[in-house]
Amino acid sequence: MNIDLQTKNIVKTKLEQRGNEYKIKAPVTGSVVLNNAVVASFGDGSLRFFGLNQEPFEVKAHKGVILTMSSNGQFVYTGGDDGKFLKISCDGQINEIYNFGSQWVDCVASTENYFACSSGKKAYLWVKDDSKPLIMDNSSTVGGLSFDLDGNKLAVSSYGGVTVWQRGDRRWKSSRFVWKGSHGKVTFSPDGKYLVSAMQENEVHGWRIRDKIDLAMAGYPAKIKSFTWAGNTPFLVTSGASEAICWPFDGKEGPLGRKPTCVANGGKQNATFVENLPQENAVFAGFQDGSVVLSEIDETKKSYLVRNATGSEVTAISISNDKSHILIGDAMGNILWSPLWAGDN
Amino acid sequence: MQTVEQVPVTVLTGFLGAGKTTLLNRILTENHGRKYAVIVNEFGEQGIDNDLVVDADEEVFEMNNGCICCTVRGDLIRILGGLMKRADQLDAIIVETTGLADPAPVAQTFFVDQDVADKTKLDAIVTVADAVHLNSQLGKHHEAEEQIAFADVVLLNKVDLVDEKGLENVKARIKKINPYAKIIKTTRCAAPLDEILGLNAFSLKRVLEVEPDFLESDHDHDHDDDVTSISFVSETPLNMNKFQTWFGNLLQTHGQDILRSKGILNFAEKDERYVFQGVHMLMDASPMGPWPKNAERNSRVVFIGRNLENMGLQEGFEGCKS
Numbered sequence: 001m002n003i004d005l006q007t008k009n010i011v012k013t014k015l016e017q018r019g020n021e022y023k024i025k026a027p028v029t030g031s032v033v034l035n036n037a038v039v040a041s042f043g044d045g046s047l048r049f050f051g052l053n054q055e056p057f058e059v060k061a062h063k064g065v066i067l068t069m070s071s072n073g074q075f076v077y078t079g080g081d082d083g084k085f086l087k088i089s090c091d092g093q094i095n096e097i098y099n100f101g102s103q104w105v106d107c108v109a110s111t112e113n114y115f116a117c118s119s120g121k122k123a124y125l126w127v128k129d130d131s132k133p134l135i136m137d138n139s140s141t142v143g144g145l146s147f148d149l150d151g152n153k154l155a156v157s158s159y160g161g162v163t164v165w166q167r168g169d170r171r172w173k174s175s176r177f178v179w180k181g182s183h184g185k186v187t188f189s190p191d192g193k194y195l196v197s198a199m200q201e202n203e204v205h206g207w208r209i210r211d212k213i214d215l216a217m218a219g220y221p222a223k224i225k226s227f228t229w230a231g232n233t234p235f236l237v238t239s240g241a242s243e244a245i246c247w248p249f250d251g252k253e254g255p256l257g258r259k260p261t262c263v264a265n266g267g268k269q270n271a272t273f274v275e276n277l278p279q280e281n282a283v284f285a286g287f288q289d290g291s292v293v294l295s296e297i298d299e300t301k302k303s304y305l306v307r308n309a310t311g312s313e314v315t316a317i318s319i320s321n322d323k324s325h326i327l328i329g330d331a332m333g334n335i336l337w338s339p340l341w342a343g344d345n
Numbered sequence: 346m347q348t349v350e351q352v353p354v355t356v357l358t359g360f361l362g363a364g365k366t367t368l369l370n371r372i373l374t375e376n377h378g379r380k381y382a383v384i385v386n387e388f389g390e391q392g393i394d395n396d397l398v399v400d401a402d403e404e405v406f407e408m409n410n411g412c413i414c415c416t417v418r419g420d421l422i423r424i425l426g427g428l429m430k431r432a433d434q435l436d437a438i439i440v441e442t443t444g445l446a447d448p449a450p451v452a453q454t455f456f457v458d459q460d461v462a463d464k465t466k467l468d469a470i471v472t473v474a475d476a477v478h479l480n481s482q483l484g485k486h487h488e489a490e491e492q493i494a495f496a497d498v499v500l501l502n503k504v505d506l507v508d509e510k511g512l513e514n515v516k517a518r519i520k521k522i523n524p525y526a527k528i529i530k531t532t533r534c535a536a537p538l539d540e541i542l543g544l545n546a547f548s549l550k551r552v553l554e555v556e557p558d559f560l561e562s563d564h565d566h567d568h569d570d571d572v573t574s575i576s577f578v579s580e581t582p583l584n585m586n587k588f589q590t591w592f593g594n595l596l597q598t599h600g601q602d603i604l605r606s607k608g609i610l611n612f613a614e615k616d617e618r619y620v621f622q623g624v625h626m627l628m629d630a631s632p633m634g635p636w637p638k639n640a641e642r643n644s645r646v647v648f649i650g651r652n653l654e655n656m657g658l659q660e661g662f663e664g665c666k667s
Binding site: 181 | 406432
């Protein structure tokens with residue numbers, strides 16, 4: 001924490017001085033980028049849209065917790081514990097895609113052409129303008145959903161591994177990536193060559209898609225709740241330790257046999273959320289006490305405290321498309337929405 | 346850092362037809378002014394009249410943490426995580442398990458998953474048993490024995506349908522498996538809710554408060570009960586190193602057969618009381634302050650499990666004396 005030794009007051013960070021703070025009476029459950037706005041979701045079922053030149057506005061979307069959210073740049077897709085899968089436009093128009101009744105909608109994913117959600121053991125995939133979803137059965141509850149950058153592959157994680165569905169000429173074909181244990185949040189590397197999942201155990205697991213070679217990234221003190229791809233290398237940056245743990249995915253074998261770069265130290269606590277600074281080799285790491293540290297992915301460089309502790313774990317960080325603004329949210333409903341750079345306000 | 350109060354979670358077990366749904370309905374309809382969430386697996390004939398009922402599949406996951414019997418309830422981790430994101434705080438959460446479920450993975454979830462352990466706490470395992478059928482169920486299904494073995498409270502239901510002798514029989518049977526469980530006799534599960542919820546049975550402090558109802562030196566195994574309990578008392582102080590070595594080894598080699606263990610320990614070299622309690626291989630232990638004045642300093646341990654007679658428990662425990 002940044003403390004002025006003369007006055008013993010907490011010194012506001014530059015971002016806190018420049019930005020606006022909001023206290024919402026519900027936990028922030030996530031945030032996504034939509035056009036030039038950032039949309040945050042909450043535990044009371046509401047969404048709040050933070051735009052560049054306007055006051056934030058609220059949309060009541062779900063009756064309960066918004067459990068999951070995705071953006072394809074045009075629409076936000078949300079899933080809630082009210083069983084609803086919704087599509088919401090940038091002006092806040094709500095379109096109900098599907099109602100699962102008493103079953104929760106646990107995961108959603110979207111791309112330009114397709115969108116998907118999961119409820120229980122089934123994943124549902126919608127092709128644009130097609131009202132009937134393709135249903136993908138799993139032997140256990142779906143833990144994560146993710147499209148690759150091209151939008152032609154959908155990864156569905158569950159207990160025992162990840163199933164990748166690929167669009168063929170006529171139908172979607174599946175391929176299974178096996179690793180013992182329960183798999184949650186899942187992602188493809190930006191070049192589409194690797195598949196990575198966060199596990200119930202304190203580790204992330206990766207596969208090279210071409211030959212399914214396993215990449216076990218273990219040794220974390222806590223469960224990995226968040227990861228992001230950063231820089232040109234690129235690095236897979238993960239939470240779950242007292243620093244942002246950055247695994248290199250360049251070369252032929254990615255992180256195989258290599259050590260991660262560890263930056264943005266948070267002291268005696270673990271990172272709960274990480275987000276890349278777009279087009280830069282840098283990452284924001286949010287911690288259990290609500291503080292956020294920015295660092296280049298270079299262990300020799302100094303890191304910067306951009307957000308003081310709030311007393312509650314960081315659950316959301318998003319940078320607007322034009323890189324002008326940042327949103328930071330925590331589990332007590334504290335939001336900071338601030339210009340990233342001095343003079344941009 | 347802000348400390349958030351952990352929401353207590355009560356686990357409700359019991360064989361089909363014992364009266365779990367009746368109890369759930371009572372909890373949810375009684376005017377208690379509290380907000381509960383109920384996680385259910387089997388929808389009975391009777392609907393449950395509350396909007397906070399969550400559907401779950403009992404998904405038991407093995408954890409790759411080197412512990413061979415470490416299984417957790419994956420669905421519970423997911424659902425508790427979701428419930429903790431609600432804008433309104435819950436007063437308690439009740440998890441119903443299916444009639445044939447082993448309670449161990451549910452209990453272990455609270456030891457193994459850090460998020461679950463940070464935000465919620467296991468309050469108690471409450472087993473609803475049918476006074477008429479429990480005896481025959483115990484012989485036939487090992488799940489019934491496990492549900493009794495894990496219980497902090499046994500709600501012995503339908504007592505109006507058995508005579509006094511039958512009731513004494515079934516009570517003795519329960520006590521033999523689990524001397525720690527509190528038995529509440531009811532008809533239609535009409536027990537006061539404060540004897541079922543908010544018990545804090547898994548806190549180490551509670552181990553100090555509950556005196557087990559020991560059956561006097563009755564350690565013969567003349568019947569077909571698979572799960573039994575053994576307890577030891579020692580007036581001689583124990584040696585901490587010896588105890589840790591023996592106990593660690595015991596849980597490693599026999600953790601699968603030891604369903605629950607509890608104890609209060611008097612170490613020769615320590616002024617404080619040490620308390621532990623475990624579920625299979627997983628254990629929680631801590632010093633719990635000085636011995637009360639005028640109280641006898643002695644060590645007491647209880648094991649509930651299978652094949653306890655083959656573990657050399659008596660010799661092992663004796664060997665820890667300093």
